[in-house]
Amino acid sequence: MNYNWNWGIYFEPSPEGVGTYADMLLSGLQWTVATALSSWVIAFFLGSLIGVMRTLPSKAAQAFGTAYVELFRNIPLLVQMFLWYFVVPELLPESLGTRLKQLPNAPFVTAVVCLGLFTASRVAEQVRAGIQALPRGQGMAGTALGLTVAQTYRHVLLPNAYRIILPPLTSEFLNNLKNTSVALTIGLLELTARARAMQEFSFQVFEAFTAATILYVLINVVVIVLATWLERTVAVPGTR
Amino acid sequence: MTSTPMPAPGAAKPVATAVQAPEDEGLQTGPLVTPPPATAAGVPMIAIDAISKWYGSFQVLTDCTTQIAKGEVVVVCGPSGSGKSTLIKCVNALEPFQSGQITVDGTRVKDKATNLPKLRSRVGMVFQHFELFPHLSIIENLTLAQRKVLGRSSDDAKTRGRDLLARVGLSAHSEKYPGQLSGGQQQRVAIARALAMNPVVMLFDEPTSALDPEMVGEVLDVMVELARDGMTMMVVTHEMGFARKVADRVIFMDKGEIVEDAKKDDFFGKPRSERAQHFLSKILQH
Ligand SMILES: Nc1ncnc2c1ncn2[C@@H]1O[C@H](COP(=O)(O)OP(=O)(O)O)[C@@H](O)[C@H]1O
Ligand SMILES: [Mg+2]
Numbered sequence: 001m002n003y004n005w006n007w008g009i010y011f012e013p014s015p016e017g018v019g020t021y022a023d024m025l026l027s028g029l030q031w032t033v034a035t036a037l038s039s040w041v042i043a044f045f046l047g048s049l050i051g052v053m054r055t056l057p058s059k060a061a062q063a064f065g066t067a068y069v070e071l072f073r074n075i076p077l078l079v080q081m082f083l084w085y086f087v088v089p090e091l092l093p094e095s096l097g098t099r100l101k102q103l104p105n106a107p108f109v110t111a112v113v114c115l116g117l118f119t120a121s122r123v124a125e126q127v128r129a130g131i132q133a134l135p136r137g138q139g140m141a142g143t144a145l146g147l148t149v150a151q152t153y154r155h156v157l158l159p160n161a162y163r164i165i166l167p168p169l170t171s172e173f174l175n176n177l178k179n180t181s182v183a184l185t186i187g188l189l190e191l192t193a194r195a196r197a198m199q200e201f202s203f204q205v206f207e208a209f210t211a212a213t214i215l216y217v218l219i220n221v222v223v224i225v226l227a228t229w230l231e232r233t234v235a236v237p238g239t240r
Numbered sequence: 241m242t243s244t245p246m247p248a249p250g251a252a253k254p255v256a257t258a259v260q261a262p263e264d265e266g267l268q269t270g271p272l273v274t275p276p277p278a279t280a281a282g283v284p285m286i287a288i289d290a291i292s293k294w295y296g297s298f299q300v301l302t303d304c305t306t307q308i309a310k311g312e313v314v315v316v317c318g319p320s321g322s323g324k325s326t327l328i329k330c331v332n333a334l335e336p337f338q339s340g341q342i343t344v345d346g347t348r349v350k351d352k353a354t355n356l357p358k359l360r361s362r363v364g365m366v367f368q369h370f371e372l373f374p375h376l377s378i379i380e381n382l383t384l385a386q387r388k389v390l391g392r393s394s395d396d397a398k399t400r401g402r403d404l405l406a407r408v409g410l411s412a413h414s415e416k417y418p419g420q421l422s423g424g425q426q427q428r429v430a431i432a433r434a435l436a437m438n439p440v441v442m443l444f445d446e447p448t449s450a451l452d453p454e455m456v457g458e459v460l461d462v463m464v465e466l467a468r469d470g471m472t473m474m475v476v477t478h479e480m481g482f483a484r485k486v487a488d489r490v491i492f493m494d495k496g497e498i499v500e501d502a503k504k505d506d507f508f509g510k511p512r513s514e515r516a517q518h519f520l521s522k523i524l525q526h
Contacts, residue, residue, distance in 0.1 A: 141365075146361025146389035163375065
């Protein structure tokens with residue numbers, strides 16, 4: 001193989017004018033983290049709501065929850081990304097569509113919404129499974145004490161369901177983090193996009209993707225450490 | 241005597257009956273073991289009137305009618321699957337029913353105008369599997385609904401919670417979690433949790449069936465004290481010793497029907513129906 005290794009490339013100035021290649025990669029990392037965290041907020045709250053709906057007695061709520069999950073879980077993420085970025089603005093009233101396209105961070109906003117709604121369908125399934133894993137008497141005990149349905153979910157069912165599903169939720173969080181790379185297709189300058197740019201400018205493909213890989217692994221490690229700490233913190237005394 | 245410290249009969253007004261209801265004014269000071277019959281002046285505490293319930297095409301309750309007077313203790317027994325749990329859950333509307341009416345302390349259960357959470361907060365319920373909230377400490381289990389449903393301050397709720405923990409002999413455990421207590425202790429906490437709401441009625445659905453035999457006694461002791469304090473109680477149980485000791489009446493159910501509804505002495509003396517005789521002979525053999 002005729003390849004010129006150059007591990008010093010990271011500290012050479014990038015062709016963007018300001019900063020080095022390392023700065024470029026780190027700025028990509030920042031966008032990756034920002035997109036992952038923002039979309040997770042949507043995914044967590046919306047997913048919890050949809051998951052709860054699937055466990056309510058109301059048939060209409062169940063049907064809505066099921067429809068949501070099947071829709072967002074079964075369309076490929078890449079297709080959803082394109083739909084939100086290229087198709088949805090065209091379907092809106094013209095003035096609103098134009099406003100969307102001209103948003104200063106249109107790729108970021110679109111990626112956050114798209115990933116949030118997609119991951120919400122997966123969070124919803126975990127939340128539903130967690131609630132259904134609880135003894136039926138738990139909800140009854142809350143109801144019998146006079147708690148409303150909302151209070152029973154808020155104070156009895158969800159705190160226990162979240163504890164059960166913390167490990168699979170951690171996986172979903174990591175999946176969501178990795179899925180941010182799909183947003184490079186709509187122009188988000190996240191970590192993978194920056195590694196590709198570095199490769200194109202410098203032809204140092206191995207160095208570029210080695211750095212990206214290491215950075216992805218590092219954030220995964222951080223997430224796992226935090227999740228383990230969280231699991232320990234919320235563990236209920238007297239169980240296991 | 242019992243292992244649980246409770247106010248002696250005739251001492252201070254029993255906490256369990258110290259309810260907001262105006263008809264509690266001038267309550268008797270001693271234990272009320274023989275209440276006035278349900279037909280006497282005043283409405284019964286629980287009136288179950290011609291209840292029928294179906295699961296799809298399967299009729300689980302058929303035309304059940306009975307009344308429970310204030311202060312009365314009624315034991316409900318019958319073979320497994322006869323509808324005892326379903327009937328008792330209809331009383332606080334945990335289960336809906338298609339026909340008939342239930343009235344609890346003057347409030348109709350099946351009525352669009354009824355505030356069900358408010359009604360339920362006045363009807364204590366104890367389950368076979370305790371159903372304490374595992375993620376909350378014992379004292380938090382006792383205060384949650386007081387704060388969220390009755391709007392009591394955290395301090396008031398805690399004071400009341402500690403009071404009741406003392407009554408069931410578990411003061412030392414208030415900061416523990418349900419998973420750290422034995423079954424018998426958990427069930428006593430569950431009783432205290434229900435009492436913390438100042439219920440006018442207590443429902444028990446096989447409260448000792450999930451317990452190891454050596455723990456049955458401590459829970460029954462608490463229930464006996466409660467009965468002697470004048471609490472109105474509807475108890476699904478096969479503990480005939482408990483029935484003999486404190487029940488006023490015994491209801492025998494079979495296949496969704498109330499087959500027998502008799503004063504305790506009549507029931508144990510000479511059950512009129514063959515089905516009840518058969519059931520009793522089986523259950524009393526052990
Ligand atoms: N949710 C339900 N759906 C259908 N059938 C039920 C349901 N709950 C209880 N049943 C049936 O109703 C009957 C009475 O149940 P239950 O009230 O639990 O009896 P018991 O408490 O006397 O053992 C049983 O035959 C039981 O199988
Ligand atoms: Mg039962």
